Amino acid sequence: MSKFALKLNQFAKGAVKVYNLLIDDIDQFDYFEDNLEEKYNPQFVSFAATISQMSENKKPPPRGKRRKLKGIENAAEMRSRDLRLYYLVIEEYGYTICLGGLKKNQKKDIRRLKSLKKELENQIKKDGKIEIKED
């Protein structure tokens, strides 16, 4: 069974917390970045900019940049032309980035998000909290 933890996202420096999900100590946001082809770098930078804005919570990013996911409570995706970044809003913690992927793999990734959410909720129920790791 996977062990979950959180780590603050380095682009989120404002009052609103944005975390990366760690699965067995693997940072899912880093993993997404590391496995992206170079051609997607500008789109990844746009995600980082959106995370920074979300954290500042001054004004919301355009609607087309974020979309709530139907069928999964408190889940949403950040969108760019070719990429998707999936996150949950976890009570008492905040935004939690769970995984990223290509738009063409969206259906599969949303199924993965759904299952991650369930596992995460089970761990919170069992342990009462999620560990927050430092760098």
Add this chain to the structure above:
Amino acid sequence: MVKSKSKKTKLTRESLLQSPEFWIENIKTELFNMVQEYMDENNLKRKELAAELGFTKGYISQVLNGDSDHRISKLVALATSLGKAPYFYLKDIEKVLQADADEKGIYIDFEELEAKAKRCDLIDTLNYTKPNLNEEKINRPWMSAFPSAVHEFDFSIKELAVQDFEELEKDLKPNFTHEA
């Protein structure tokens, strides 16, 4: 220990702030908010707004979806159509990076800045110095308008003057300088 593969150069907060994409996203968000606020205030749908301003519905959708690169002429036309003057402000990137490193924040709230500048002007105008409750008499320019009140409620007015100063001081002190 947090594991992550490191095959390529990773994006850092510093490199993010130096990337064109970061600033493009901020401008897109400003545009989105400007249009969205106008639509909310006037209870308009995209199509109605497009018709009112003489833009295509497609263009309004692009702004609201944040998925368009904008021609300057079109961007300015959109802003002025909505009754907004689009200021363009440039700041040295080194100062932005320093502010970020110092946890001072990089987003500028121009409305807040204007309000603070007005308060500074007010302080300059009134030549404010912190009043002292032990002084026999204190003088503020506005007091001359109410000589009898000042005489009758001298101590209360002194207290108010101190409170007033402290409020202004508290508001202004945190990080504010005249430099934007």
